[in-house]
Amino acid sequence: MRYAAPPLGELRWRAPVEPVRTRAGTLERATTYPPTCLGIGVAYPANGQDEDCLFVNIWAPTNATAQSKLPVWAFIQGGGYTANTNANWDGNEVVQRSGHSIVVVNFNYRVGLWGFLASERVRADGALNVGLLDQRMLLKWVKTHIAQFGGDSSHVVVHGASAGAGSVGMHLVAYGGRNDDLFVGAMTESIFFPAQPSAAELEYQFDRVASQTGCDRVAPAQQMACLRSKDAAVLQAANYAQPFPGRSEPPLPLFYWTPCVDGDLLPDLPYRLFERGQFISVPMVLGTSTNEGSVFAPDAAGPSDIATFFLNNFPLLTPNDTTAILAHYPQQLPPLPQHQPWFPTASRAYGEATFICPQHNVLTYLRRHSTNKTRLYTYRYNVHDDENLAAGLGVPHLFDAAAIFGPDNIGGAAGASYWTYNAPVVPLMMGYWISFVRGLDPNLYDLMPTGGGRGAQRPVWERWDGLGGDRKRLVVETGGAATMEGTPSDESQRCAFWLALGRGRMEQK
Template sequence: MRFATLLSTIILLRPSRAVSYSLVSDPIIDLGYGRYQGVYNTTFDQNIFRGIRYATPPTGKLRWQLPQSPEVNRAQVTSAVENPPRCPQSYQAPPDETVDLDTDVLGNEDCLFLNVFTPANATQSPVLVWIHGGGYGAGSAKTYDFASQVHTNKNEYIAVVIQYRLGAFGFLSSAEVARSGVPNAGIHDMRFALEWVQKHIHVFGGDPGRVTIAGESAGGGSVMLLGMANGGSEGTSLFNGVIASSPYLPTQWKYDDILPSQSYYRLAQEAGCLTDQTASTVSIFDCLQTTDTLVLQNASNYISTTGLYGQWAFVPVTDDTLIQCRPTEQLAVKPRTNGIRLLTSNNLNEGPYFVPQTIETETDFLDWLRTTYPLLTPSTLTSVLSYYGLPENFDPSEPYVDSNGLNPPFSTTTSHFGIGWQQAANNLYAETTFVCPSYWLADAFSAQGGKAWKYQFSVPPACHGCDIEPFLNRTNIEGTGINEVLRTTMQRVWGNFVVNGDPGMSALQMADFNGSSESGDNLTAVGAGTWPLWSGGLGGAYGRNGMVNMNMTGGVQVVKEQTLNGQIWELTQYVPGEKDTDPPLEAKTQVVDADSWEGGRRERCRLWVELGPWIME
């Protein structure tokens, strides 16, 4: 989302090592409709193509229509060295004064491109398709360079990074949009890119029968929705595996409900398409299709940033066709999904960046809850309070500490971000929007006879999006609290899932760390055969659903400031100490009971399934 996008832009683009490119053997590929010349990366022994067009520009009369195949252009070889133009950006509310309109918002509607990172000798290699996050309003392919990640996994697979329409351009919805175009245009773009992979990935040495789709935040939510696409009737026609990291599930209204319709009419008003003359001569939809792109881009961002705190105005809807049900219905009640394998995760502190940090009393908590979920009734609010209200013996002087998940105090009442009613709201939003969707996905895949694995990223500050930087950077960046052992482990866990269909690390992979300075690292829980399948029946001290908790121990505590949404956040981290007597920073993994985790998270997720019709999830 916006924080993750900005943080990634700051951190991920910092090279961790010198990278060299060949000027002699740069590869050329022929896609039938066009030829592209990429670049050979000698450091990673990869052919890299950036900015390959997968659809025709969705402009003019193609706004809010299904994506179309690119026009044939074989007159010359197209350079595929530079990153493609980003799609127009729309950010979350409230407005951020640090966002510059020209550099941070404006984009190009002609943005349906993708990047490919392929080993130079790839032959029938499995494929990872990455869908970026950003609240369905922000983000681009530029931020996600997979060259190092693929190389960490011995160049055993190909990575494809796609772009899709964002904000009002990708997720405008109303009855008129459904009549004259398509809601969820951005999801259709993703699916069209997957069809492109099926048709063309063999040219790069990829195997179209071994595709895994992956994403974080809205990207994780996107792969969740693609897993639900067309009622879960597509099987493995487009992908086999799904990796959903912090799958983002905002309220999912029906395409013609009042909230998406209000955003539609607000866009029309800002664009000058809601006038008496317009109503009598041309439809609002037709007017919007002919409106200048800069007007629409500014309007989309304005509407999004002046909406509900922490939210985006334009997000996926239930359209009765591509997305036929709310996730609680299709995943938790009557499981039906595409794909056969799942790896899913959440972070310890997902909620704070999306919740106003001004909640001090039960009244504040209930006011925020009614605003966020306006369909909740007095009786359903009572049910919520029975699960999320503070215990009678709660001590408001408790320290701001992160939960260990196993023993009180739990994240229901305290974290490094807040305590009391503030933390109750932080945790509630985290569970409804990121954590429980991860549980429901794992439940759905397991219930259908598929395989599912789950983990939690708990390395402080364990905020939303904090797991992406180590996932892409293997070499430790100075001043961060994740050593190279855990970075490599995270990357190999994902790589193992893509290549082998199982995230567990082999004994040979574990042996790579023997003799390292981080001799106290404990990676036992992520070993092959140790990491339990979801619903695998752990027995003993564990419940029915086991997951891996990934964390670090040791180091020296530091507090760093991060500004977001007009607030200064103090983020607690643990970094390597400078003294010989400082405890070393070491990776720690353990198998835990996901059902009893955080004082009974499973029961709270069951509550939200029951309240699905009231929270529109």
């Protein structure tokens, strides 16, 4: 279904608006997936992608009514803000395994050039961060309409993967932590915080788009109107990664289009807002995989490959910074299959810089400013798959998704082991998630249709303590074992390094 009007023509780069109501008595069939939003680097027209893409999918028990008031699981997909890469994940299995006691929602939002074009010219004649505004529109749509599908609008748990997890973080701090009562709990897989520049720092991106579309030939005040007049194919041809200023290729940055600090939705850097306690305090589940960087890192033959990769992906880093990075990340041994000798180092450094340490540092701020009623649960996913190990990937980014939604439901991204020796991991992880959606605690319910007490097959997931002492997280292992572990001191030290490095670069801006 549509949750917002098609963002076409005059609605390009504007905040989403309500869709036009269909005529009473008109039946719209919602039996096939509509297009996802246009991602970077694909030609237009693109198979399965389109500019008209603001659609929502819902899975609910067949017998649910407006009086059912079932907890709602609202999923924000990832894709690095450059693509809808987790689109249309099937919520049927989790609804069934919950005993038909929840409603699941997922949706598309604008990405790349279409969602995150930034400039003071965009602010003057449009809106910044429209991809995030799409997400917020969806959450408001859920609050207004989910009862018609059996959902409880006062019990929505928002869940994000990768950039979707980063988006969850941004909705926690949106408008300086203003609580619009859009959700009561949050779950994040691999929270992703890329560089988050101000709009003023992204004028070069707008200038490039204007030049590549011929809109640099009109006055600056008319350039947005010019862009809105262009055919989608012309704009999509400019929707690709390019070197940051002062950098050369290869490699190109992995995440060229990102949210920006706009002074409104994001009044400051998310890190600073979390540090100041300007966030909505709700129960949360946060987790990462052991080898977050393995699918992103360069196949580095030596330290210089790592330095170049970091410089090209983080525009404010200096050569002195990359020297410091390599001092904290000496060569990791043993080497990994199908990779050069310094790949393990590149993988670990990028995984911690981009996913693991943002979570670590955000957790510290969440605990510092939260009350004792705010339950925080964190995990490390360490489930090995023979194919991943043979490819030298370890436990890669979002490998936990197949266990959370079920391996048949995420578009073929699951490892083969989920149907054999890792099959027990699925009810374990799915049980924790369903329990949290239902009761804001992963330990409350088993997987029996009637609900009930905690299942004996699932170990108690202890709360994380960020105020000194043991910061315990659940570690999920191959075959479905799960235990609690402390955060290693060396990991905490490296996360402190990344935090200090980021602060130093921000202070220089």
